[in-house]
Amino acid sequence: MLRFISAGESHGESMVGILEGLPAGLTIDVGFINKELARRQLGYGRGGRMKIEKDAIHILSGIKGKKTIGSPVSFSIKNKDFKINVLPSVSEPRPGHADLSGALKYGFTDIRCVLERASARETVVRVAAGSICKILLREFGISIKSTRISVGGQTSFKKIKEIIDIAKNKGDSLGGVFQVQAANVPVGLGSYVHYDRRLDARLASGLMSIPAIKAVEFGAGFESASKLGSEIHDVIKHSKSKGFYRMTNNAGGLEGGMSNGEIIVARCAMKPIATLGSPLPSVHIKTKKQVKASVQRSDISAVEAAGVIGESMMAIVIADAFLEKFGSDNLKQIKKHYKSQ
Numbered sequence: 001m002l003r004f005i006s007a008g009e010s011h012g013e014s015m016v017g018i019l020e021g022l023p024a025g026l027t028i029d030v031g032f033i034n035k036e037l038a039r040r041q042l043g044y045g046r047g048g049r050m051k052i053e054k055d056a057i058h059i060l061s062g063i064k065g066k067k068t069i070g071s072p073v074s075f076s077i078k079n080k081d082f083k084i085n086v087l088p089s090v091s092e093p094r095p096g097h098a099d100l101s102g103a104l105k106y107g108f109t110d111i112r113c114v115l116e117r118a119s120a121r122e123t124v125v126r127v128a129a130g131s132i133c134k135i136l137l138r139e140f141g142i143s144i145k146s147t148r149i150s151v152g153g154q155t156s157f158k159k160i161k162e163i164i165d166i167a168k169n170k171g172d173s174l175g176g177v178f179q180v181q182a183a184n185v186p187v188g189l190g191s192y193v194h195y196d197r198r199l200d201a202r203l204a205s206g207l208m209s210i211p212a213i214k215a216v217e218f219g220a221g222f223e224s225a226s227k228l229g230s231e232i233h234d235v236i237k238h239s240k241s242k243g244f245y246r247m248t249n250n251a252g253g254l255e256g257g258m259s260n261g262e263i264i265v266a267r268c269a270m271k272p273i274a275t276l277g278s279p280l281p282s283v284h285i286k287t288k289k290q291v292k293a294s295v296q297r298s299d300i301s302a303v304e305a306a307g308v309i310g311e312s313m314m315a316i317v318i319a320d321a322f323l324e325k326f327g328s329d330n331l332k333q334i335k336k337h338y339k340s341q
């Protein structure tokens with residue numbers, strides 16, 4: 001079983017992660033991980049923080065030379081903007097963020113104690129762990145990529161740039177839709193036998209766990225609800241060279257909670273960023289008086305970055321299901337199991 005946990009506050013000293021359950025013998029390409037971390041920082045509409053940080057992984061354990069040794073891989077990523085102890089306290093919860101529910105839950109009157117961890121800065125650790133999982137998956141020809149589909153309902157980059165600039169000038173924000181897909185996934189990852197072994201459920205959980213993701217669909221997803229069965233189900237074919245394959249991929253590569261050998265396709269809807277330059281009305285956490293929500297340094301839109309995080313969540317879930325099926329102690333053995341399928 002592949003397990004992953006993160007720690008770290010947005011303006012704390014470092015973000016840290018532990019990835020456990022990797023096989024021994026996997027060569028870790030740090031350059032690739034750092035390139036993936038850089039991809040998470042990109043996209044039109046990002047805020048000032050991404051100009052400050054230059055994320056780089058520092059691996060602390062689980063590797064000898066460049067190879068994994070089967071023990072937990074732990075790592076850190078420094079926050080250049082380390083200033084948690086001198087930042088002012090926050091009393092005006094932002095609608096759409098974790099601020100109010102988090103403060104009430106943990107009994108804080110300083111919302112900073114919530115927002116430091118609720119911040120999407122945490123996702124840098126997911127991308128580091130996800131990149132390591134991608135390194136494992138590419139040993140078996142599995143590749144994962146994402147594309148931005150739309151921002152604020154617009155699809156052309158020119159229009160997207162325009163509406164992001166308008167939103168920025170008005171102190172507003174935007175969400176959007178991105179797609180993540182995994183190619184070359186073998187048939188039979190996940191299972192229909194239990195709810196918690198279903199690959200679609202595990203992928204949905206991983207993708208929904210990304211901050212601000214409010215809907216996830218696979219393949220034709222919501223559209224399939226208005227179609228006839230004969231229009232939507234993917235006809236099965238067979239050829240000597242391809243084996244079993246489908247004429248279409250409306251199922252998004254998933255049937256019965258298992259991969260079916262076609263490309264896994266997920267689409268995610270991201271709500272607009274919660275922090276607004278022209279803040280919405282809110283209530284002061286101590287005085288209970290009407291105030292404006294707090295304004296923190298913020299992105300206007302972060303759909304491409306969310307796509308990169310989506311790739312990582314998909315890589316973590318697929319790597320976990322892959323190791324379940326093909327064994328997990330060492331890479332050589334896994335390759336044997338994989339070839340013998």
Ligand SMILES: Cc1cc2nc3c(=O)[nH]c(=O)nc-3n(C[C@H](O)[C@H](O)[C@H](O)COP(=O)(O)O)c2cc1C
Nearest residue numbers: 097098118119120211212274275298299302305306
């Ligand atoms: C890549 C990425 C960047 C984000 N940047 C910001 C940001 O700068 N400001 C902000 O208020 N929310 C940002 N968010 C969204 C919040 O983290 C998220 O809305 C908040 O944690 C509340 O969680 P929820 O939206 O899932 O309910 C970002 C999310 C992602 C995935």
